[in-house]
Amino acid sequence: MKLLVIGGGGREHALAWRLTQSQRVNTVFVAPGNGGTATGERMQNVDITAVADLVQFAKDNHIAFAVVGPEAPLAAGVVDAFRAEGLKIFGPTQAAAQLESSKEYAKDFMQRNHIPTAAYGSFTDAEQAKAYIREQGAPIVVKADGLAAGKGVIVAMTEQEALDAVDDMLGGGMFGEAGARVVIEEFLTGEEASFIVMCDGNHVLPMATSQDHKRLKDGDEGPNTGGMGAYSPAPIVSPTLHNRIMREVINPTLQGMAKEGIPYTGFLYAGLMIDDGPDATRPIKVLEYNCRLGDPETQPIMMRIKNDLTETFEMAFAGQLDQATIDWDRRTAIGVVMASANYPENPRLGDVIQPLPADSETCMVFHAGTTLNNNELKTSGGRVLCVTALGESIRRAQDATYATTSRIHFDGKQYRSDIGWRALPTNE
Numbered sequence: 001m002k003l004l005v006i007g008g009g010g011r012e013h014a015l016a017w018r019l020t021q022s023q024r025v026n027t028v029f030v031a032p033g034n035g036g037t038a039t040g041e042r043m044q045n046v047d048i049t050a051v052a053d054l055v056q057f058a059k060d061n062h063i064a065f066a067v068v069g070p071e072a073p074l075a076a077g078v079v080d081a082f083r084a085e086g087l088k089i090f091g092p093t094q095a096a097a098q099l100e101s102s103k104e105y106a107k108d109f110m111q112r113n114h115i116p117t118a119a120y121g122s123f124t125d126a127e128q129a130k131a132y133i134r135e136q137g138a139p140i141v142v143k144a145d146g147l148a149a150g151k152g153v154i155v156a157m158t159e160q161e162a163l164d165a166v167d168d169m170l171g172g173g174m175f176g177e178a179g180a181r182v183v184i185e186e187f188l189t190g191e192e193a194s195f196i197v198m199c200d201g202n203h204v205l206p207m208a209t210s211q212d213h214k215r216l217k218d219g220d221e222g223p224n225t226g227g228m229g230a231y232s233p234a235p236i237v238s239p240t241l242h243n244r245i246m247r248e249v250i251n252p253t254l255q256g257m258a259k260e261g262i263p264y265t266g267f268l269y270a271g272l273m274i275d276d277g278p279d280a281t282r283p284i285k286v287l288e289y290n291c292r293l294g295d296p297e298t299q300p301i302m303m304r305i306k307n308d309l310t311e312t313f314e315m316a317f318a319g320q321l322d323q324a325t326i327d328w329d330r331r332t333a334i335g336v337v338m339a340s341a342n343y344p345e346n347p348r349l350g351d352v353i354q355p356l357p358a359d360s361e362t363c364m365v366f367h368a369g370t371t372l373n374n375n376e377l378k379t380s381g382g383r384v385l386c387v388t389a390l391g392e393s394i395r396r397a398q399d400a401t402y403a404t405t406s407r408i409h410f411d412g413k414q415y416r417s418d419i420g421w422r423a424l425p426t427n428e
């Protein structure tokens with residue numbers, strides 16, 4: 001069979017790689033792909049991104065099914081367009097993708113459906129927004145309503161920072177349309193976890209737990225990024241918490257969407273804040289929904305899947321995810337992002353990447369911002385590579401990953417040296 005993966009980052013390289021492990025797959029097309037998917041075995045890049053072109057390509061090439069990586073094509077209605085032509089595609093419709101494309105929609109939805117989340121207000125008027133901030137006090141969080149490529153959230157430690165963020169978004173046009181409305185919410189404390197599930201409209205199949213590191217610098221300091229690394233499993237999500245997250249967050253989300261006439265299909269990612277306390281009672285709150293897999297969480301997650309993933313997608317298309325299981329490698333996987341100079345503010349592009357170490361069964365170098373030109377691999381984005389390795393323990397997985405990152409060179413490379421630290425046993 002021929003498959004289509006839509007997107008061009010590390011998440012899509014990892015998805016395409018896992019799908020090509022299936023004996024049933026001849027080719028995984030990746031649109032638009034990157035320097036890694038350009039040369040991957042049984043992978044082929046297609047240089048298209050417009051929804052109409054993707055539909056035409058899938059028809060012309062008899063694609064068995066498509067999987068969508070990033071949020072932008074989902075918000076643009078790629079799933080609706082494929083379905084209108086009778087083509088199979090895994091992802092939420094444009095209406096369902098509002099859980100990510102509008103923070104206000106997501107917050108109102110959670111409130112209506114009694115899904116735990118931070119208290120909030122939603123504003124288009126700067127003066128009203130500021131009055132709310134003064135009333136609530138700092139710390140407080142200001143979020144652009146729309147998609148802002150992971151940059152639309154200001155965690156303000158002072159009232160002034162929050163007031164400035166409102167001016168930037170509502171007054172200054174930072175983030176454009178996405179920032180024409182702001183959600184202002186209560187500052188939450190605790191530890192974050194990513195909880196990702198596959199949905200077929202009625203049933204849910206949870207992915208292995210994972211956690212990303214959003215800050216640029218070691219110790220989770222420095223500016224927020226799209227994600228500097230991730231690991232799976234995330235030990236914070238104990239079996240008790242897993243059950244509670246399904247019961248308190250995931251099931252009510254699926255049921256709420258179905259009840260409101262917008263059945264949710266595709267990957268659903270709940271970004272959670274888990275406060276201190278015993279697992280049976282510690283507060284779990286939803287920070288955000290993403291209507292797709294996380295990047296870089298996908299890279300370690302794909303590394304741990306042992307079964308034929310095409311079959312899992314087919315169970316989803318058949319509405320049978322309640323009968324599906326995934327065979328997880330019990331080892332830990334860690335993905336370390338190697339970013340370009342000046343990431344995240346103003347990533348420098350065009351640096352030459354020296355020849356990469358060969359991939360192995362336990363260590364893969366997934367590409368994100370790379371392009372291949374005349375056999376020369378160059379950086380073409382902020383996040384360049386995600387080196388992902390398996391190990392018997394978190395420490396072993398770290399050792400394996402960092403043994404490979406240290407052999408990779410391009411000018412200006414930056415990467416964290418402590419991915420997974422929160423998961424290390426406390427006595428280390």
Ligand code: AMP
Nearest residue numbers: 118141153155185186187188271287288
């Ligand atoms: P989001 O895109 O909504 O997940 O926000 C990006 C990051 O900002 C999250 O991963 C958190 O680290 C932080 N954040 C978002 N909302 C809150 C909140 N209400 N309280 C504290 N931190 C938050």
Ligand code: GLY
Nearest residue numbers: 212227294295296
């Ligand atoms: N790693 C966070 C995200 O994909 O949004």
